[in-house]
Amino acid sequence: xxxxxxxxxxxxxxxxxxxxxxxxxxxxxxxxxxxxxxxxxxxxxxxxxxxxxxxxxxxxxxxxxxxxxxxxxxxxxxxxxxxxxxxxxxxxxxxxxxxxxxxxxxxxxxxxxxxxxxxxxxxxxxxxxxxxxxxxxxxxxxxxxxxxxxxxxxxxxxxxxxxxxxxxxxxxxxxxxxxxxxxxxxxxxxxxxxxxxxxxxxxxxxxxxxxxxxxxxxxxxxxxxxxxxxxxxxxxxxxxxxxxxxxxxxxxxxxxxxxxxxxxxxxxxxxxxxxxxxxxxxxxxxxxxxxxxxxxxxxxxxxxxxxxxxxxxxxxxxxxxxxxxxxxxxxxxxxxxxxxxxxxxxxxxxx
Amino acid sequence: xxxxxxxxxxxxxxxxxxxxxxxxxxxxxxxxxxxxxxxxxxxxxxxxxxxxxxxxxxxxxxxxxxxxxxxxxxxxxxxxxxxxxxxxxxxxxxxxxxxxxxxxxxxxxxxxxxxxxxxxxxxxxxxxxxxxxxxxxxxxxxxxxxxxxxxxxxxxxxxxxxxxxxxxxxxxxxxxxxxxxxxxxxxxxxxxxxxxxxxxxxxxxxxxxxxxxxxxxxxxxxxxxxxxxxxxxxxxxxxxxxxxxxxxxxxxxxxxxxxxxx
Amino acid sequence: xxxxxxxxxxxxxxxxxxxxxxxxxxxxxxxxxxxxxxxxxxxxxxxxxxxxxxxxxxxxxxxxxxxxxxxxxxxxxxxxxxxxxxxxxxxxxxxxxxxxxxxxxxxxxxxxxxxxxxxxxxxxxxxxxxxxxxxxxxxxxxxxxxxxxxxxxxxxxxxxxxxxxxxxxxxxxxxxxxxxxxxxxxxxxxxxxxxxxxxxxxxxxxxxxxxxxxxxxxxxxxxxxxxxxxxxxxxxxxxxxxxxxxxxxxxxxxxxxxxxxxxxxxxxxxxxxxxxxxxxxxxxxxxxxxxxxxx
Numbered sequence: 040x041x042x043x044x045x046x047x048x049x050x051x052x053x054x055x056x057x058x059x060x061x062x063x064x065x066x067x068x069x070x071x072x073x074x075x076x077x078x079x080x081x082x083x084x085x086x087x088x089x090x091x092x093x094x095x096x097x098x099x100x101x102x103x104x105x106x107x108x109x110x111x112x113x114x115x116x117x118x119x120x121x122x123x124x125x126x127x128x129x130x131x132x133x134x135x136x137x138x139x140x141x142x143x144x145x146x147x148x149x150x151x152x153x154x155x156x157x158x159x160x161x162x163x164x165x166x167x168x169x170x171x172x173x174x175x176x177x178x179x180x181x182x183x184x185x186x187x188x189x190x191x192x193x194x195x196x197x198x199x200x201x202x203x204x205x206x207x208x209x210x211x212x213x214x215x216x217x218x219x220x221x222x223x224x225x226x227x228x229x230x231x232x233x234x235x236x237x238x239x240x241x242x243x244x245x246x247x248x249x250x251x252x253x254x255x256x257x258x259x260x261x262x263x264x265x266x267x268x269x270x271x272x273x274x275x276x277x278x279x280x281x282x283x284x285x286x287x288x289x290x291x292x293x294x295x296x297x298x299x300x301x302x303x304x305x306x307x308x309x310x311x312x313x314x315x316x317x318x319x320x321x322x323x324x325x326x327x328x329x330x331x332x333x334x335x336x337x338x339x340x341x342x343x344x345x346x347x348x349x350x351x352x353x354x355x356x357x358x359x360x361x362x363x364x365x366x367x368x369x370x371x372x373x374x375x376x377x378x379x380x381x382x383x384x385x386x387x388x389x390x
Numbered sequence: 391x392x393x394x395x396x397x398x399x400x401x402x403x404x405x406x407x408x409x410x411x412x413x414x415x416x417x418x419x420x421x422x423x424x425x426x427x428x429x430x431x432x433x434x435x436x437x438x439x440x441x442x443x444x445x446x447x448x449x450x451x452x453x454x455x456x457x458x459x460x461x462x463x464x465x466x467x468x469x470x471x472x473x474x475x476x477x478x479x480x481x482x483x484x485x486x487x488x489x490x491x492x493x494x495x496x497x498x499x500x501x502x503x504x505x506x507x508x509x510x511x512x513x514x515x516x517x518x519x520x521x522x523x524x525x526x527x528x529x530x531x532x533x534x535x536x537x538x539x540x541x542x543x544x545x546x547x548x549x550x551x552x553x554x555x556x557x558x559x560x561x562x563x564x565x566x567x568x569x570x571x572x573x574x575x576x577x578x579x580x581x582x583x584x585x586x587x588x589x590x591x592x593x594x595x596x597x598x599x600x601x602x603x604x605x606x607x608x609x610x611x612x613x614x615x616x617x618x619x620x621x622x623x624x625x626x627x628x629x630x631x632x633x634x635x636x637x638x639x640x641x642x643x644x645x646x647x648x649x650x651x652x
Numbered sequence: 653x654x655x656x657x658x659x660x661x662x663x664x665x666x667x668x669x670x671x672x673x674x675x676x677x678x679x680x681x682x683x684x685x686x687x688x689x690x691x692x693x694x695x696x697x698x699x700x701x702x703x704x705x706x707x708x709x710x711x712x713x714x715x716x717x718x719x720x721x722x723x724x725x726x727x728x729x730x731x732x733x734x735x736x737x738x739x740x741x742x743x744x745x746x747x748x749x750x751x752x753x754x755x756x757x758x759x760x761x762x763x764x765x766x767x768x769x770x771x772x773x774x775x776x777x778x779x780x781x782x783x784x785x786x787x788x789x790x791x792x793x794x795x796x797x798x799x800x801x802x803x804x805x806x807x808x809x810x811x812x813x814x815x816x817x818x819x820x821x822x823x824x825x826x827x828x829x830x831x832x833x834x835x836x837x838x839x840x841x842x843x844x845x846x847x848x849x850x851x852x853x854x855x856x857x858x859x860x861x862x863x864x865x866x867x868x869x870x871x872x873x874x875x876x877x878x879x880x881x882x883x884x885x886x887x888x889x890x891x892x893x894x895x896x897x898x899x900x901x902x903x904x905x906x907x908x909x910x911x912x913x914x915x916x917x918x919x920x921x922x923x924x925x926x927x928x929x930x931x932x933x934x935x936x937x938x939x940x941x942x943x944x945x946x947x
Contacts, residue, residue: 089848111847118848124841128863137859138849182845189849398751402761405744405824409768411790412776412821415783463679470675478676485683490875491928492691493882495899496921499906500690503697503918526686533687588770594885599906606885609774613889620778627775628767635766 040103042067042225043088043193048097050083057083059249061097068223070216072236075246076272081229084246085195088227090114101192112141117186117224118195121202123178125170131157131181132166138189156184159218176207183215187222194219196228200235212239233273237261245269261316267388270314277320277357279313279385294353298330300382312388319384320359322348322370328379332357336370350376413628420621432622441608449597449605452521453590456528457583460536463529465579468540469571472549486537489530498527498599520600527596531589536582543578544571580641588634592627691925697918710919719901723923726881726898729812733819734876738869740820741827748828749835762832765825772822777889780818784809810891818890819883823876830875834868867939874935878928898924 041064048061058080065071073081086092088099090111098107106114125134133140135156136149144152157163160180170178179199186194196215200208216239219226230236236243237257245252245260247268253260264270281298284290286307289300293313305311321328334352346369350357357378361369370376423431436442471479489497501523505513513519552574556566572579594606609627613620701707713719748758771779783789786803794800808814838861846856862869884899893900898920905917 089844091844091847111844112850112852114848115850116848118845120841120845122839122841124839124845126842126845126860126864128860137846137851140859141850141855185845185849394750395752398747398753401743401747401751402753402757405740405761408824409764409821412779412783415789416779418789419782463682467676467679474672475676482676482679485687488687488691491878491932492687493878493884493899493924493928495882495884495902495906496694496924497687497690499902499917499921500694501686502906504690504693526682529682530687585770592773592775594773594888595903599903606774609778610885610889613774613778614892621782624775624778624782628771628779631771632767635763635770638766639763 041065042069042102043227044098044100045084045088046098046100048084048087048099049095050080050087050092051095057249058087058094061249061251063244063251063254065225065227067225070219070226070228070239070241072228072230072240072243073246074230074233074236074243074273076231079246080249081244081246082197085197085227085229088193089116089118089195115189115191116193116195117189117191119179119182119186119197119199121198123170123175123182123202125178125182125185127170129169130166131162131168131170131173134170134181135166135184135188137185142189152188156188159187159221160184161214174207175203176211179203179211180214183218187218187224192225194224194226196226198229198231200230201232208235215239237273245272247272264314264386264388267312267314270386270388275317275358277315277317277355277359279315279352279355279357280310281313282310283307293332294355296330296332298382298385300385300387302387304387314386314388315357315380315384317347317359319380320357321379322350322359322361323377323379325379328381330380330382330385331377332380333375333377336372336374336376339369339372341369350378352378416621416624416628420618420625423618432618433626436612436619436622436626445603445605445608448603449591449593452525452528452604453587455525456532456590457586459525460529460532460582460586461540461579464533464537464540464582465572465575466567468537468544469549469567472541472544473553482537483541486533490534494527494531495595495599497530498596501527502599514600520602524596524600524602527600528586528590528593531593531596532582532586535585535589536579539578539582539585540575543575547574577641577644581638584634584638584641588631591630694918694921695925697915698922700915700918702915710915711922713916714919714923718896719920722896722898722901723927725812725896727927729816729819729897730877730880733816733823733880734873736816737820737823737827737876738873741824741872742831742869744824745828745831745835749832761828765828767825769822769825769829772883773885774889776818776821777886780809780814780821780890784814784817810894812895815887815890815895818886819880823880826876826879827872830872831865831868834865838864870935870938874931877931881924881928881931 043063043065045061045063048058049056050058061080061084063071073084075081083092087094090106090109090113094107098105100106101114101116125131126137129137132150132153135153139149139152153166154163157166160183162177162180162184165173165177165181170181173181179202182199199215200212203211212235215228228236228239237260240257242254242256243260244254245268247266252266253264253269255263260269260273264273270276279293281291281293283304283306284292284297286304289302289304291298291300291304291311291313319328324331332352334350334357336348337351337356338349340347341363344363345360346363347358347360348370350359359378420432421428421430423429423435467482471482502514505511505519505523507515513523549571552570553566556570561570592606592609593604594610596602597604598607598610609620609623612623698710699706699708701709714723744761747753748761781788784791784802784807788809791802794802809818842860842864843856846860851859882899884903887895887897887900888903893904902917902920902924905920
């Protein structure tokens with residue numbers, strides 16, 4: 040049995056069902072991200088695990104113990120909040136030691152653990168400061184130390200990085216991951232930032248309108264999205280309108296060009312969307328990318344090392360990236376262009 | 391969860407009883423002037439009393455002049471301190487809070503001692519002087535509310551930028567204050583004004599000790615000499631206070647709308 | 653050359669500095685003339701004999717039994733109404749802000765508090781007389797319906813207890829007005845963070861919420877103390893001269909109908925300033941100690 044089990048979780052506020060039949064098993068030491076737009080129910084699931092919300096139905100089990108009916112202070116869970124939530128009247132050391140003080144541990148035990156935690160987060164000298172004297176990044180590290188100090192069974196992170204500057208966000212993200220690996224603590228991380236989720240997680244749960252659309256490793260989620268929502272939410276996506284010519288052989292027509300997809304499709308004559316990531320499209324012909332589509336350059340954005348080009352292919356806007364080359368000026372807007380792509384990389388999305 | 395709501399409900403209900411019963415009591419009492427029936431007789435007697443009319447009018451005029459004077463002293467000062475002398479802010483703030491610490495009776499005692507007929511500035515010796523003195527006294531009493539309301543209002547607007555913009559368009563100081571700053575803190579000024587009105591209209595100590603026949607001493611005198619009229623007066627005074635607070639709410643709500651529009 | 657060019661600009665700078673100060677001059681003159689000088693006059697007068705010599709006689713006269721008794725009653729009244737006002741106001745505000753009651757209640761309570769905290773003085777005394785006086789509404793109802801004569805069992809509105817009960821009518825709402833924003837300032841995450849770290853509700857209040865609220869609580873207590881200590885009209889209209897409070901004694905002194913020694917009046921007023929000042933000083937000191945964690 041998995042370490043953390045969420046079984047058929049449902050949550051309704053009045054008539055609105057914000058979480059619908061949510062199922063998840065998390066292994067011990069695993070780092071799982073809940074990814075989705077705001078209002079998708081990811082925070083509600085997290086708060087049910089923490090015990091701040093009571094599920095309308097369903098159960099939560101940690102390490103074999105049923106915790107659904109327990110109050111938050113009986114669950115032995117650590118949590119880090121978006122807005123730090125450090126106690127302003129306590130010093131950094133007192134904040135980190137708060138959970139241990141509640142547990143009634145001795146002064147010396149608390150001091151030892153606090154020192155250990157402050158060293159772990161790289162702020163060993165700031166124990167006597169008050170929260171207002173720290174930067175946002177430092178406060179969030181202290182919040183992490185505070186959550187970890189009582190050795191919780193599960194660590195919950197509720198958008199812990201979204202209040203921080205972009206640079207700190209990346210460095211703290213890596214730090215959280217390495218601390219998590221070092222301690223081997225089972226972690227749930229809630230975020231609306233797909234890059235964050237992709238870079239940090241063992242597995243990602245993409246949530247949409249209260250439902251877990253897809254659960255998988257970052258590689259699976261990005262490369263083999265199973266729903267249109269997942270494909271669009273995670274990464275940039277180009278959509279091509281296509282019409283099925285022969286469902287049995289997998290023949291479709293994209294702007295007049297026949298394409299063989301070599302997989303089963305819905306009935307003849309239906310229209311569907313083909314999706315492709317910018318990085319699987321090349322400007323001009325390219326080895327191994329046999330499907331050639333012609334169009335017209337619509338937009339060129341020079342971003343430095345990368346040039347993002349948008350090509351109008353039979354009314355579909357296809358975005359692709361090329362590397363900057365000092366000897367080759369970027370293509371002119373309005374000129375004709377060909378793009379090449381491999382049939383394998385075309386995704387057929389369910390609605 | 392249920393327990394918390396129960397105790398909260400109980401606290402609110404207990405408070406309701408404590409605060410509502412005196413209001414009900416004074417209202418019921420005010421209706422009992424005619425034997426054996428409930429009537430508004432006490433109100434009729436009070437409202438037609440020429441003494442009531444003159445003292446009430448007197449207090450109202452005093453309140454209005456206090457508001458104008460308080461605005462004239464608070465707005466330019468608060469503006470100037472924010473713009474040019476931010477270092478002075480704690481000092482000014484301390485001064486404006488002093489009237490909450492020094493009892494009013496001490497202040498008026500000081501006035502009587504400092505500005506009596508044998509002093510350099512014998513304000514208490516003349517009708518005009520006494521009225522000026524009570525006006526200044528009321529302004530001092532209203533300072534904590536008026537000045538702080540204006541100061542809070544100014545915090546919400548970018549004083550320096552507004553001033554520079556007005557100056558670049560050729561406005562002088564008076565124009566800036568009257569046409570740029572004042573309209574922007576009008577809601578705060580009005581809040582302070584209604585509060586001032588509520589404080590001044592029934593004020594007793596200043597008026598009594600400076601021998602002025604305002605509404606406060608009139609009510610006090612009625613309390614010692616009549617039975618039912620005081621309750622009617624209390625109801626009227628309560629209604630005035632309520633109206634002032636209601637108006638404060640109204641203007642601040644109005645300001646929220648105007649902010650949304652912007 | 654440089655010397656020549658700097659002189660006029662230095663003078664101009666000095667002139668503009670003067671002009672800058674001129675902007676606050678009206679306020680400062682007003683405050684000095686009608687707030688600070690009158691108060692100073694009292695303070696200095698307290699240490700002067702009628703013929704203008706420095707003396708401690710007036711202060712010593714304060715320690716006569718009757719004046720000491722007046723101070724003691726005033727202090728007791730102010731302390732009790734400040735503490736009870738703080739407690740009841742805090743409970744009411746907490747019930748409205750955190751109690752999970754319907755949302756409209758909050759606005760109603762706040763608006764009413766604004767009204768009630770300003771409904772002091774003579775009319776408030778009338779309201780209580782017509783409610784808890786000998787023929788007041790509650791007195792009569794208790795007698796007719798419950799068969800309890802509250803005056804027979806020792807209650808009297810015109811005593812210390814009655815006055816305290818009346819003062820609470822403006823003390824509690826003032827507390828509500830001041831403490832509600834402070835309660836709003838308690839972040840939901842603090843409670844949740846404490847809870848997930850194992851703390852119970854009482855532990856959260858003891859270790860986080862009350863320490864955070866402490867400065868506001870202290871400040872309001874000091875303000876309520878001064879508020880009640882300086883109140884004259886309510887007490888005079890309610891009890892007449894039944895109850896000898898310091899402000900009532902001072903009032904009589906100023907009117908000149910009881911004692912006829914103005915310098916004793918100075919001393920009385922000085923004593924009032926010292927006490928309300930001390931309350932605020934204690935507040936400031938405690939607040940500085942409690943607020944090390946604030947900016």
